[in-house]
Amino acid sequence: MRRNDKSSLLFVLIFLLIVSVTFSIMSVEARKHHTKKSKPRPHKHQKDKHGPEPDSRFPSPAPAPLPHYGSYNRTKSSIFDVLSFGAKGDGVSDDTKALIAAWKAACRVAGATVEIPSEFKFLIKPITLQGPCMPNLVLQIDGTLLAPPKVGSWPKSSLFQWINFKWLHNFTIQGNGIVDGQGFEWWGGSESNSIQLYVVTSHWQKKSKHIPEMKPTALRFYASYNVTVRDIKINNSPLCHLKFDSSGGIKVKNIHISSPENSPNTDGIHLQNTKDVEIQHSDIACGDDCVSIQTGCSNVHIHHINCGPGHGISLGGLGKDKSVACVSDIVVEKISLQNTLAGVRIKTWQGGIGSVKNVSFSSIQVSDVKVPIIIDQYYCDKHLCNNQTGAVAISGVEFNQIIGTYSVQPIHLACSNSVPCSDVDLIDIQLKPSSKYQSFQQALCWNSYGKSQAPLVPSSIDYCLRRDSGSVKRIARSREHMC
Incomplete structure (x- = not known):
């Protein structure tokens, strides 16, 4: 073959190679361009904040609904x-x-x-x-x-x-x-x-x-x-309306308790072995105690109660059948009592053991209450109970601002011969006989030690309490260790 023929053939081969390579490059670029068009780049200022901008030609699918945890559904389900x-x-x-x-x-x-x-x-x-x-x-x-x-x-x-x-x-x-x-x-x-x-x-x-x-x-x-x-x-x-037994941290507010006056033993609220109690802003009318506080109770606060008819607010009876009774830190205040058997009272059985201490009755309004103030260490629910020595000790009791009318007797403090009442304070007691009744009894005060402070009506209340020489307090303290 001649030299010219060889050169021409070489030229043709090189030309075909160039054309083939060029076509391949153009195909690759075309595919890249098509891919870029289907996914347009977002604007520069949106890239980091909001992610890729959606293609306006195709609407985005609606997001799946999130679980609803609103208050309505949560409340309804509970x-x-x-x-x-x-x-x-x-x-x-x-x-x-x-x-x-x-x-x-x-x-x-x-x-x-x-x-x-x-x-x-x-x-x-x-x-x-x-x-x-x-x-x-x-x-x-x-x-x-x-x-x-x-x-x-x-x-x-x-x-x-x-x-x-x-x-x-x-x-x-x-x-x-x-x-x-x-x-x-x-x-x-x-x-x-x-x-x-x-x-x-x-x-x-x-x-x-x-x-x-x-x-x-x-x-x-x-x-x-x-x-x-x-x-x-x-x-x-049939019996008590609301009773708390061996409990604590109790709050009673704005309740209404009602039963006929002659429904026997129907206490309104009854507390036993219960601590840290607040009873407030309630109306109680029943056949027995509006509130009854029994043994094992402490840190009880009773206030803003309308009571009556009924037997009033009572601690006890405590110490029945020579049992141990322990009650302490009781506050009863801002109480209205109408047509009740008693106003505020502490009642214990003869022969009982234990103590009642740190009790305050204050701001008590009474109207036609038979006996507004009572401490009775000779309590008996029968016609006759046997005399017994020993009693639940009662000390640190304050009656302050007991005002209104009585229908039988203004005050009745009957304390034990062997365990007299000590540290009893009578302050601002103003009790007058009710005009609805004609027969009244004089104040009774027996073996009660403490002090009184005017005004005191009737005036005989001023002579109700004995001065304590210290021996009575020691008797009371000797009973406290049993609690």
């Missing part, structure tokens, strides 16, 4: 309405199982509410609603809870209480509803004549033999702490 658990709410059907089921479900949820809805009546047989439960459980009573009305329908094993709350912490009962104990048969009467004095017929006397000696308390708390009861009404309990 309300356990007894109607949702099968309650009828007609006042006749037995709704006990529904209440228990609602309670058990709510007990497992923090901040839950068991709801007793308004405009319904729920017949509930004796039950125990117990914990421990999750904190801040609420029983919202807006409707009416009814106890069994017939004595014979109560099981013999359930005569101690109607609704028992047990082992609860951080628990609240509230609402504008009613807890009705329907205790008329237990008292020996009927609902139709509940407002009047009961007329006991021969028929009822025969029937009353079947009434058990033990009668149930309406609402009882046992071994429960940080409990609040507010706003509700408790009516017609």
Whole structure:
């Protein structure tokens, strides 16, 4: 082959190689360009803040809805309405199982509410609603809870209480509803004549033999702490209306308790072995003590209470059957008592052991109260009790600003011969006989040691207290170690 032919062939090969390489490069660039167009770059000033700008040609998909944790849904999920658990709410059907089921479900949820809805009546047989439960459980009573009305329908094993709350912490009962104990048969009467004095017929006397000696308390708390009861009404309990036993951190506010004046032994609020209590701004009218404070109670504050009819505010009876009784640090103030058997009183049984100390009754307004001020270390609930030596020591008691009218006797201080009352202060006592009554008794003061301070009406109160030489105080202190 000639040299010229070889050169021409070489030129053609080089040309084809250049064309092939150029075509390959152009194809790669075209693919890069297509990819860049489908994903346009964001504006420089948006890149870091908001991420890539969406392509305006295609609408973005709607984001998935976030779980809603608003207050409405959360509250709704924590309300356990007894109607949702099968309650009828007609006042006749037995709704006990529904209440228990609602309670058990709510007990497992923090901040839950068991709801007793308004405009319904729920017949509930004796039950125990117990914990421990999750904190801040609420029983919202807006409707009416009814106890069994017939004595014979109560099981013999359930005569101690109607609704028992047990082992609860951080628990609240509230609402504008009613807890009705329907205790008329237990008292020996009927609902139709509940407002009047009961007329006991021969028929009822025969029937009353079947009434058990033990009668149930309406609402009882046992071994429960940080409990609040507010706003509700408790009516017609066979025995006590509201009882706290072996509990602490109790708050009672703005409740209304009512039963007929002659319903026997129906205390309004009953405290036993319970500490750190505040009872305030409530109205109590019942057949026995408006508030009864029993052994084992301390740090109790009772104020702004309207009491009457009833037996007044009482500590005791303490020391029955030679038992040990210990009560201390009680403040009762700003109380109004109308038409009660007693005003403020301390009552202990002969032969008892222990002590009552640091008690203050102040700013007490009385109207037609039989005996406004009482300390009785000879308490007896029978016609006759045997005399016994020994007594629960009473010391450090102040009666301050007790003002109003009495219908029988202004003051009754009957203290033990062997364990006299010591450090009793009478300050600003102004008690006048009621114009409604004609026969009155003189003030009684026996073995009471302390001091008095004017004004004192009647003037005989000024001579009521003896001066203590120190021996009486030593007797009181010797009893305190038993507590």
